[in-house]
Amino acid sequence: MAIRVNPMFINELNRFGAEDVQLCYQCGDCSTVCPHADEVYRFPRKSMKLLQMGLETKLETTLEPWLCYYCGQCSEQCPREADPGETMMSLRRWLITRYDFTGLATLFYKSRVAEILYIIIIALLTGAGMIYYGLTHGNIGVYDGEGAFLNSSFIHKFDLSVGAILLIFLLLNAFRMWKSVMVKGTSVNVPWWLYLKEFYQLPWHFFTQKRYSDCEKRRGHTLYMPWLIHLGLMLGYVTMLVLVMVFIERLQSGPRIRWEVHIFGYLATLGLISGTIYFIRGRIKKHYVQYKKSHGTDWVFVILLFIIVVTGISQHIFHRTGMIETANITYIIHLMSVVPWLLRMPFSKWAHLVYRPLAMYFAAVRKEALLRQELVLNSMPIIIK
Numbered sequence: 001m002a003i004r005v006n007p008m009f010i011n012e013l014n015r016f017g018a019e020d021v022q023l024c025y026q027c028g029d030c031s032t033v034c035p036h037a038d039e040v041y042r043f044p045r046k047s048m049k050l051l052q053m054g055l056e057t058k059l060e061t062t063l064e065p066w067l068c069y070y071c072g073q074c075s076e077q078c079p080r081e082a083d084p085g086e087t088m089m090s091l092r093r094w095l096i097t098r099y100d101f102t103g104l105a106t107l108f109y110k111s112r113v114a115e116i117l118y119i120i121i122i123a124l125l126t127g128a129g130m131i132y133y134g135l136t137h138g139n140i141g142v143y144d145g146e147g148a149f150l151n152s153s154f155i156h157k158f159d160l161s162v163g164a165i166l167l168i169f170l171l172l173n174a175f176r177m178w179k180s181v182m183v184k185g186t187s188v189n190v191p192w193w194l195y196l197k198e199f200y201q202l203p204w205h206f207f208t209q210k211r212y213s214d215c216e217k218r219r220g221h222t223l224y225m226p227w228l229i230h231l232g233l234m235l236g237y238v239t240m241l242v243l244v245m246v247f248i249e250r251l252q253s254g255p256r257i258r259w260e261v262h263i264f265g266y267l268a269t270l271g272l273i274s275g276t277i278y279f280i281r282g283r284i285k286k287h288y289v290q291y292k293k294s295h296g297t298d299w300v301f302v303i304l305l306f307i308i309v310v311t312g313i314s315q316h317i318f319h320r321t322g323m324i325e326t327a328n329i330t331y332i333i334h335l336m337s338v339v340p341w342l343l344r345m346p347f348s349k350w351a352h353l354v355y356r357p358l359a360m361y362f363a364a365v366r367k368e369a370l371l372r373q374e375l376v377l378n379s380m381p382i383i384i385k
Contacts (some may be wrong), residue, residue, distance in 0.1 A: 006056040018090035024082035030074035044084035061185025065091035066359030071215030072289030105347035112296040122340040152252040169346040206357040236271025
């Protein structure tokens with residue numbers, strides 16, 4: 001079968017952040033220093049080579065970019081300053097656009113204006129809808145219960161609706177990822193039971209991000225701070241998402257604090273605010289190699305998350321201290337940042353939350369299938385004619 005080559009692909013990827021690919025002369029130092037590259041997944045060198053050759057279709061079916069956590073050791077080691085770590089990050093952005101069937105991800109990554117306009121439009125629609133509902137169904141001086149401006153029952157139904165939309169997009173995109181890497185991109189037969197055998201990889205990598213913690217082992221560091229902060233941010237986000245989707249009525253009741261749910265909210269907030277400040281500081285100070293270059297979507301990500309965290313904390317404080325009207329107004333602002341954030345997730349950096357553990361899972365399944373094929377081939381008798 002003919003392999004399609006796109007000689008302009010390397011230039012197209014510049015829009016996603018890959019600027020120095022042409023400097024690479026395939027010395028292989030990047031893969032040598034990478035703590036995760038092995039005989040099956042030879043990254044980042046293999047991805048760099050495919051990119052230089054314009055093998056766009058081949059890259060679309062690969063898992064290597066997702067197996068990289070961008071610790072930056074490859075970029076530090078590169079004698080040509082080709083920055084392979086940033087190239088892998090750029091490929092992940094590009095792959096998100098390939099899994100997305102709506103075209104929104106492509107629009108966001110190629111146009112910062114389009115992404116910001118999308119956020120503003122969704123925010124204004126959310127704010128207008130909440131104000132209309134609040135004024136027609138309640139009193140701005142009441143936070144929850146009978147006559148509340150935005151009662152928890154309504155917010156719960158609204159959250160579930162947004163969550164359902166989010167889930168549909170993520171599941172469809174995840175299916176497209178599976179079809180690309182496990183059907184089109186896998187040459188060996190993968191028995192169905194291998195998916196069951198390796199399924200534990202999915203929750204393991206989702207909840208621990210353990211592979212990221214191994215990035216600094218070669219340097220002798222016992223604790224890798226970027227992994228710890230990344231884990232806190234991820235767990236904080238997931239915890240808060242579950243609390244809001246499932247326990248919103250308990251969270252919103254008050255002013256008495258219900259520790260059985262609020263303690264998890266406080267811990268999640270701590271993880272979110274710590275992670276957000278850490279990443280903003282890192283992108284300003286540029287003290288890690290992975291922060292030396294920032295795509296526009298990276299800044300939108302951390303700034304919007306910072307607004308969500310600050311407004312969430314503020315409305316909670318206002319509610320608990322009896323400033324009900326201020327709490328309701330702040331809550332609307334909070335929702336105006338949360339809804340665009342959620343509806344942007346499948347097309348942005350937060351999609352890593354789904355694609356990366358899926359990639360770890362698929363990589364384990366594919367590696368096991370390759371090993372089985374080798375065993376079968378090695379056990380076949382050699383016939384000499």
